[in-house]
Amino acid sequence: MDMELVQQAIPFLLKGAQVTLIIGLFGVLIGLPLGIFVGLVRLSRHRQTAACFSAFSAFFRGTPLLVQLFIIYYGFGQLGFVRNNPLLWWVVGSSLHCAILAVVLNTIAYTSEIFRGAFQSIPIGMVEAAQACGMSWWVALFRVRFPLALRQALPAYGNEVAIVIKESSLASTITVLEITGYAKRLMSETFAIIEIFVIASVFYLVINLLAMLLVRQVEKYLSGGLRTGRKIHI
Amino acid sequence: MTDVWRFLFEQRWALSLLKGSAVTLGLGLLGMCLGLIIALPLAIIRWRKVRVVGRLVLGYTMVVRSIPGLLIIYLIFFGSVQAVDSIGEFFGFQAAVRSAYPFLMGMLAIGIISSAYSVEVLRGALQTIPEGLIEASKSLAMPRSAIYLRIVLPLMLRNALPGLNNVWQMTIKDTSLVSVVGLGELMRTAALAAGISRSPLVFYLIAGAVFLLITWVSQRLFAVCERHLNRGFLEAR
Numbered sequence: 001m002d003m004e005l006v007q008q009a010i011p012f013l014l015k016g017a018q019v020t021l022i023i024g025l026f027g028v029l030i031g032l033p034l035g036i037f038v039g040l041v042r043l044s045r046h047r048q049t050a051a052c053f054s055a056f057s058a059f060f061r062g063t064p065l066l067v068q069l070f071i072i073y074y075g076f077g078q079l080g081f082v083r084n085n086p087l088l089w090w091v092v093g094s095s096l097h098c099a100i101l102a103v104v105l106n107t108i109a110y111t112s113e114i115f116r117g118a119f120q121s122i123p124i125g126m127v128e129a130a131q132a133c134g135m136s137w138w139v140a141l142f143r144v145r146f147p148l149a150l151r152q153a154l155p156a157y158g159n160e161v162a163i164v165i166k167e168s169s170l171a172s173t174i175t176v177l178e179i180t181g182y183a184k185r186l187m188s189e190t191f192a193i194i195e196i197f198v199i200a201s202v203f204y205l206v207i208n209l210l211a212m213l214l215v216r217q218v219e220k221y222l223s224g225g226l227r228t229g230r231k232i233h234i
Numbered sequence: 235m236t237d238v239w240r241f242l243f244e245q246r247w248a249l250s251l252l253k254g255s256a257v258t259l260g261l262g263l264l265g266m267c268l269g270l271i272i273a274l275p276l277a278i279i280r281w282r283k284v285r286v287v288g289r290l291v292l293g294y295t296m297v298v299r300s301i302p303g304l305l306i307i308y309l310i311f312f313g314s315v316q317a318v319d320s321i322g323e324f325f326g327f328q329a330a331v332r333s334a335y336p337f338l339m340g341m342l343a344i345g346i347i348s349s350a351y352s353v354e355v356l357r358g359a360l361q362t363i364p365e366g367l368i369e370a371s372k373s374l375a376m377p378r379s380a381i382y383l384r385i386v387l388p389l390m391l392r393n394a395l396p397g398l399n400n401v402w403q404m405t406i407k408d409t410s411l412v413s414v415v416g417l418g419e420l421m422r423t424a425a426l427a428a429g430i431s432r433s434p435l436v437f438y439l440i441a442g443a444v445f446l447l448i449t450w451v452s453q454r455l456f457a458v459c460e461r462h463l464n465r466g467f468l469e470a471r
Contacts, residue, residue: 075435
């Protein structure tokens with residue numbers, strides 16, 4: 001491996017890593033709460049609203065992110081009312097904003113599916129017990145249903161975080177320079193394909209590893225009660 | 235809207251889009267098959283806990299699963315252009331290699347990505363096979379090949395099907411990534427049509443609809459297969 005080349009490439013890729021992290025952070029910080037919300041709505045008794053959000057989720061899970069990205073970036077930019085509305089144009093006019101929007105919508109669809117499954121897996125007796133204690137719907141949600149669902153959903157959500165980090169690489173196809181974007185540019189400039197590939201992969205591995213460790217820590221923290229409970233039985 | 239209509243049918247872009255869909259489907263199917271062919275021996279290695287090699291397989295799946303598919307596609311395309319070209323030149327069928335090159339390399343890239351996910355799915359399915367069944371077949375003096383073909387693989391297939399369904403959904407969506415290096419599949423055709431007709435929204439929506447159709451139909455087929463493979467087990471309950 002050519003050390004000089006590596007030294008040259010790393011600053012670029014570090015700059016790219018910042019953009020990857022920004023997209024990933026938005027994906028988690030906006031995608032998680034909205035995903036939980038959509039998951040709850042899909043389980044609600046309002047049939048039409050639930051069906052709407054199910055269709056939303058089916059569309060975003062059934063089509064490639066690349067298609068969604070191109071629809072938002074190239075497709076919406078074509079519409080007149082989007083161009084004339086300053087707020088909409090602020091979103092669609094910049095490639096980074098488009099990438100963030102596409103990743104967020106995509107992760108909302110997947111997260112809602114994860115949490116829908118988690119909320120469904122809560123034993124009905126628990127919810128009934130909460131109601132029998134006179135808890136209101138909100139209190140039962142925050143004190144009983146949500147904590148139980150979170151613990152159930154966390155391993156799957158950890159995978160989703162890794163997927164968000166990986167999907168952010170597609171932003172490079174609409175000219176956002178994140179890790180993959182810089183890697184492609186460096187590959188075609190220096191022809192040192194293997195070296196650049198290895199360095200870029202290490203960047204992704206490190207980011208994903210840190211994200212996974214974080215999720216596992218949260219998991220451990222949340223299942224604290226379960227573990228001590230088990231010890232008593234032994 | 236009439237412009238788009240004329241563009242689609244009088245200038246035959248509908249036909250190109252259909253062809254692109256066929257390429258996407260073919261690429262997905264062949265990539266998935268290649269992935270399964272790579273994954274099966276690797277999954278068996280991990281299942282039987284072969285020393286050192288098992289660790290290497292784990293490393294392979296971990297690495298491939300945590301880096302983006304786009305990066306793998308760039309590696310395979312940019313890394314192999316010269317090598318493949320010189321091989322073609324050596325054997326004297328350069329033109330044929332050049333025309334088939336994007337498809338073959340796309341298939342290889344998709345195969346590598348889907349193999350890493352398939353290994354984990356197949357290993358999980360293999361681990362649910364009770365050891366007693368294998369012991370029983372050994373005590374009947376079944377040859378190794380018969381144990382694998384008659385006992386292990388059918389049981390594995392039944393357990394692996396839901397996981398393989400997920401891998402397939404992902405694989406068919408990953409084929410869209412190959413369009414960035416110029417293979418004329420659905421996404422590429424849609425992008426060309428969008429550029430020429432200057433109405434990207436319609437054409438990308440069409441591409442999205444085709445992908446939705448493919449995933450929906452394959453979802454149905456998987457459901458049928460699952461019911462078929464589970465038929466003895468459902469009655470037992």
